[in-house]
Amino acid sequence: MTGTSAPALPARPDRRTAQVLASGLLQELSHAFGGPFHFLLPEHFDANLAAFRAALAEAGVTGEVSYAKKANKAAVWVERCAAAGAGVDVSSAGELREALAHGVRGTDITVTGPAKHGYLLRVALLQGCLIAVDSPGELDHLLALAAQARPARVLLRHRPPGQHSRFGLDDAETAAALRRCAGAGEVVRMEGFAFHLSGYALRPRADLAGQLVTWCRRARECGLPADRIGIGGGFPVDYAAAADWYAFLARQRPGHYHAGKVFPADGFYPYHSPVAGADALRAVLATVPAGHDRPLGRLLRDAGITVMLEPGRALLDRAGATVFRVQGVKDRDGHAVLTVDGSSLSLSEQWFNSEYLPDPVLLTPAGPATGPPAHAACVGGATCLENDMVSWRKVPFPARPAVGDLLVYPNTAGYQMDSNESPFHELPLPPKVVVDGPADRPRWRLDRHAPAH
Template identity: 95%
Template sequence: MTGTSAPALPARPDRRTAQVLASGLLQELSHAFGGPFHFLLPEHFDANLAAFRAALAEAGVAGEVSYAKKANKAAVWVERCAAAGAGVDVSSAGELRETLAHGVRGADITVTGPAKHAQLLRVALLQGCLIAVDSPGELDHLLTLAAQAPRRPARVLLRRLPPGQHSRFGFDDAETAAALRRCARAGETVRMEGFAFHLSGYALRPRADLAGQLVTLCRQARESGLPADRISIGGGFPVDYAAAADWRAFLARQRPGHYHAGKVFPAGGFYPYHSPVAGADALRAVLATTPAGHGRPLARLLRDAGITLMLEPGRALLDRAGATVFRVQGVKDRDGHAVLTVDGSSLSLSEQWFNSEYLPDPVLLTPAGPATGPPAHAACVGGATCLEDDMVSWRKVPFPARPAVGDLLVYPNTAGYQMDSNESPFHDLPLPPKVVVDGPADHPRWRLDRHAPAH
């Protein structure tokens, strides 16, 4: 069927991804694997890491950038952190084991998450990791373990409950005061290095405001003889997937009729695929903001107090660093649009986890190369399972050509949280492999990622 009124949302162009699409490599890999796969572009990870470090240096702020490992399980990102001397943020024994195995020092690892398992705490202690403690009970547990194995002090951050929020994480004011007294009494058993927080959403001013509060708390903690020389503001740096005009036009035009079965998503349920300030520029904006109750920008507060700023970006370090490839294995017409079935499932594109939709347009890759031209053929994309709701794209995506069996759909910029956060071998379908791509533009090389999936 031809003709479509469905709005498009083209992803921001990326030269390296375009080179891979034009090389013929993806068709070969699809044939070799016989199913969906992801390809990874570590050079973009390296560039994003360098950009965050540059923003810190420009502001004259001592800082440490740690990759939030939960954003993507691939080993290559941890390998790049080890090579660059960057840190990694982990939240489980498996993540800690993988990070150590791929070369990151314990001193460069931050352990976060609530109510950590005793074995995770023991290994973190032995390896000299920095542990973000979430509750009074966890602090007591950690200090007990440290006293039983006095090889080195427990390195601790106290995670703060954001003011005015009903979060299940962190210390409130009274708990914080009690925890500081507890750390002071513990003596050499503990090194209380500062405070941490994590905020949901992508607003920048609340991060600056809360960071300013943590600077004040560090100064107060020092009065009790505690080092308190660092704060962690977590992640939450937005990624700019699409141009402003394209995003505005999409939001203005899209309606339930543009989705299979009239699917309706919760109001405000889409990720903000355009952000006017993103990545390292978002960090620059936070550092330039004057926190509430202070008369100087955050960067100046940090410098004057001699405090190291710790960051834990995940998605922002993975911007443009990978894509997901499905093969079309069925095409049918339904109510004026095509319904495609691909050789995988929506579990490999995890925005569905949030009852939402991954909106950047997939590229239609035909045997002749990427299809080009005006949008003319609308098609939604379903997974190869028996579930009615297994839709990779509920949206009737406008393609420049009618997709055919054997064509590939390449979903761009999926490395951040999309690839594997919700993956599952449902129906005994194998998990899509991850392929690391590097080498020259006209002859890209590839290898399988070295991450060992848990069994």
């Protein structure tokens, strides 16, 4: 079918990704692997890390940036952290082993998550990791282990007030935990507090950080060091231009999705954010928290407090993409239905009853297809499940996709490309390829992380 009313949502252009698409490398890799794959661009990770550090320096705030490892399992990101002296945030024994194995020092690792297994606590303790304690029982368990090994480095994870989160300590539990730490003597070093907030609003982060500055003062009155605050991640990523995003939201309707699929009105990630990445950190530090008379950055400086960040998606902005090969094309109800050589498990927004919306690039043997949108197609996976849709949306392509063409989903390194992947139907997990080298001759290597099957 020629001509389509389906709205487009082009991703923000990225020079390095465009160079890789134009190089011919992706067609070669698709032939070599015989299935879907992801390519990774570590130079963008390095640049994003440097941008967060620059924002801290501009505000005159002492800070530490740790990569939230859950955002992407590739080893290259941990390698880049080790090379740059950055930290890593982990939540399992496997993630801790990976971080240590790829060169990150134990003292640069923060261990988070609820109800941590005793083995994870023991290894983290022996390696000198900073442990974010989620409950009174976990604190008791950790202190008992520390009495037999070495002093525990502790953050108390504070539950956001007024929320129904299952994580963290409420005010009464936090006060009791301070007394418990103060009474434990040399068994523990209570270094401060941490929190995690859902969503991407900036003011709540500044407000809660301001509250934790007050808690640090209370902890110091108990004789505890309390010189750091962990404000987590949740820094938004700006995937698409404002005009494109708002035009898409205004135009999209159930008829633009396969089988009239309907998503919750607030179910999509905010693919445009006017303040994103390191600029979001600047905005948080410049906000005057509720109950205070100075910006958060000034409060932190005056109190001698180090702020700890744990971005995941924001460190991976533009740092990778996902490539599928079209292996089937059919027409249904005025649009094409594509079948690709992978599954929706490699674009994990399905987990949230949502969809990854930035337009994939159609890569033909002649190169990226260009021109006005003329051919609408949804994208299904190669499994026997009706709901295995990589894109429920009828994506407007400038040319009709054909068998053998590639679909390149841009900017998928932040959670999309492997959060939900599994070897369903005995299909292998898509490999990850690290791409570097000059624009006219990019080099590649397999990421050294070998997923368990």
